[in-house]
Amino acid sequence: MSAKAIESQIEQISVEMERRKELFMAEMRELESRKSLLLQQLNAVRDPIARLPLEVSSEIFLQCLPPQSKACPLEYARPQARLAPLLLLNICNTWTNIALSTPALWALIGIGFPRPTGFQDLLERWLRRAGSRRLQISIKGACDSLMASSILQHSAQLQSLCVSFDETNAEELDDGDEFCYELLGGILPEMELPSLQVLVIFGQAGMPTNLLWPSVHRLLRLSPNLTELNIQNINFMTYVNEELPETFVLPHLGHLTHFDGFEVFNFSAPRLETLYVSTWALFDDTLISFLRQSSPPLLKLKLYGGCNVAGSLDESISLIPTLTHLESLFLGSAYMTDLFGFLAKNLHVAPNLQSIQMESIDDDEDHDGNPIDILTPLVSMISARRGGLRKVRLTTTSWSMEPLPDDVAAILRQFLADGVDIHFGPVGGLNILSQ
Numbered sequence: 016m017s018a019k020a021i022e023s024q025i026e027q028i029s030v031e032m033e034r035r036k037e038l039f040m041a042e043m044r045e046l047e048s049r050k051s052l053l054l055q056q057l058n059a060v061r062d063p064i065a066r067l068p069l070e071v072s073s074e075i076f077l078q079c080l081p082p083q084s085k086a087c088p089l090e091y092a093r094p095q096a097r098l099a100p101l102l103l104l105n106i107c108n109t110w111t112n113i114a115l116s117t118p119a120l121w122a123l124i125g126i127g128f129p130r131p132t133g134f135q136d137l138l139e140r141w142l143r144r145a146g147s148r149r150l151q152i153s154i155k156g157a158c159d160s161l162m163a164s165s166i167l168q169h170s171a172q173l174q175s176l177c178v179s180f181d182e183t184n185a186e187e188l189d190d191g192d193e194f195c196y197e198l199l200g201g202i203l204p205e206m207e208l209p210s211l212q213v214l215v216i217f218g219q220a221g222m223p224t225n226l227l228w229p230s231v232h233r234l235l236r237l238s239p240n241l242t243e244l245n246i247q248n249i250n251f252m253t254y255v256n257e258e259l260p261e262t263f264v265l266p267h268l269g270h271l272t273h274f275d276g277f278e279v280f281n282f283s284a285p286r287l288e289t290l291y292v293s294t295w296a297l298f299d300d301t302l303i304s305f306l307r308q309s310s311p312p313l314l315k316l317k318l319y320g321g322c323n324v325a326g327s328l329d330e331s332i333s334l335i336p337t338l339t340h341l342e343s344l345f346l347g348s349a350y351m352t353d354l355f356g357f358l359a360k361n362l363h364v365a366p367n368l369q370s371i372q373m374e375s376i377d378d379d380e381d382h383d384g385n386p387i388d389i390l391t392p393l394v395s396m397i398s399a400r401r402g403g404l405r406k407v408r409l410t411t412t413s414w415s416m417e418p419l420p421d422d423v424a425a426i427l428r429q430f431l432a433d434g435v436d437i438h439f440g441p442v443g444g445l446n447i448l449s450q
């Protein structure tokens with residue numbers, strides 16, 4: 016046989032081998048497909064999740080989401096393969112289909128900076144899976160413009176935004192001695208955020224974070240339906256010689272927390288019901304101006320700090336006829352004495368007041384009286400307001416453990432018997448009226 020004939024036969028055999036190999040692979044693919052389908056059917060029979068209605072299995076999957084931070088309930092876990100919802104994509108096809116059919120699983124996300132490689136694509140896929148659901152997003156660190164742009168593509172769906180800062184990625188301001196952030200890296204929406212209800216901004220604990228107020232001002236102005244604003248450990252700044260933006264209204268804001276001053280809050284909140292604020296806002300009368308401008312139906316006022324605010328506090332409370340609950344941390348005993356005397360003599364002020372809770376921390380330099388001295392105006396206030404005042408809680412670090420005078424103790428215990436909840440004693444200690 017000639018070489019040419021041998022080569023021809025080899026070529027024919029090679030072609031036949033390829034043909035049979037393709038047939039074999041096609042048959043194997045068909046068998047694999049049939050096997051996969053049968054396994055899915057078997058899983059559907061055996062897997063209790065697969066036998067449940069989608070609404071039920073979706074709710075079970077929602078319960079698998081990582082727990083939220085206790086320190087900041089709106090701070091969500093960052094995406095991780097070992098945590099839901101990404102974990103649910105790696106179990107079986109049935110679970111994957113359920114997870115991808117449950118937009119609520121993808122409606123909240125925590126973003127940390129610096130961000131890992133590939134996170135930009137992950138974020139965009141994540142937010143697309145949320146469909147039209149309202150979004151809850153937490154950002155830890157200085158957000159870059161690229162990430163902010165991706166988030167703001169879904170600005171109409173944004174329901175809550177929690178931003179917390181640390182020392183990293185800060186931009187220098189002026190001479191470099193101070194650092195200042197811009198909210199969302201300075202990339203702010205051009206249109207309203209109609210769904211945004213909650214905005215939380217936290218700075219570094221123990222060292223207020225510098226944040227440019229104009230970037231926050233713009234976001235607030237574009238959030239007409241904001242109901243809760245919580246700002247802590249933030250020092251708002253403006254550029255030198257920059258005029259403050261014009262005053263605006265947050266018509267639905269019901270809860271405001273800001274413990275670090277009130278300097279640039281040039282807005283009014285006519286529906287505000289709960290206000291937690293630093294006593295520094297009383298020191299320079301900014302709280303008084305805010306209350307006059309807003310005339311809110313405020314129910315609860317909580318003050319934090321120990322600066323001298325006696326007169327301003329009286330005036331502020333006079334501007335809140337709807338007030339039912341008054342709380343204070345670190346207000347000096349002398350100021351508490353003045354306040355109780357004022358409330359005892361002026362029953363037209365805060366006529367609906369139901370609860371007073373105050374904690375005093377007096378050091379040796381500032382303390383100019385014994386907590387026992389509070390008792391006379393306290394008794395007068397409760398007596399004058401006993402028809403409405405139902406709870407009084409006073410604690411102080413400077414409590415001397417002296418027994419109460421018998422006549423005062425008898426009066427206070429009678430108030431207790433009449434249904435007034437009274438607690439009086441050292442911080443963290445027992446109620447001396449129960450002894």
